[in-house]
Amino acid sequence: MPPQTSCKKFQGTVSEYLVRHKSILDVMSKFQEASAHVNRAMAKAVTNCGCLKIKAEKQPVSPNVNFSEVSKYVKTHIEGSLCSNCREVVEAELGNAMFYIAAFCTLLDLDLEKILSKENDRISTLGVYSLT
Numbered sequence: 001m002p003p004q005t006s007c008k009k010f011q012g013t014v015s016e017y018l019v020r021h022k023s024i025l026d027v028m029s030k031f032q033e034a035s036a037h038v039n040r041a042m043a044k045a046v047t048n049c050g051c052l053k054i055k056a057e058k059q060p061v062s063p064n065v066n067f068s069e070v071s072k073y074v075k076t077h078i079e080g081s082l083c084s085n086c087r088e089v090v091e092a093e094l095g096n097a098m099f100y101i102a103a104f105c106t107l108l109d110l111d112l113e114k115i116l117s118k119e120n121d122r123i124s125t126l127g128v129y130s131l132t
């Protein structure tokens, strides 16, 4: 048997621990909650900690700019970087959200690694145009 990639290993572990939230309804609602927690952790990094600032404004992209060059002009609107504490919280919340993504895959008999691979191929093939 070939060694398992971290993706397959993760989905396997999630499958084993998918006891309390085995209903697809639980997974759907817990995934939404987990996504909200990721955003909440980001908001707290800005408003409680202050290690990040969000300075948003309209993206100043001229209609004459070639789409492949847009990334040179658009901003993330993020200033600063996550401190070690906020990084730990955001990582934990993202990990929790990934748990529920893997749970979706398990309950629907989907292969998380295949999905990632397909998406990677799609993005690679279509390039910047895939994300519009």
Ligand SMILES: [Zn+2]
Residues within 6 Å of the ligand: 045, 049, 050, 051, 052, 082, 083, 084, 085, 086, 087
């Ligand atoms: Zn912080």
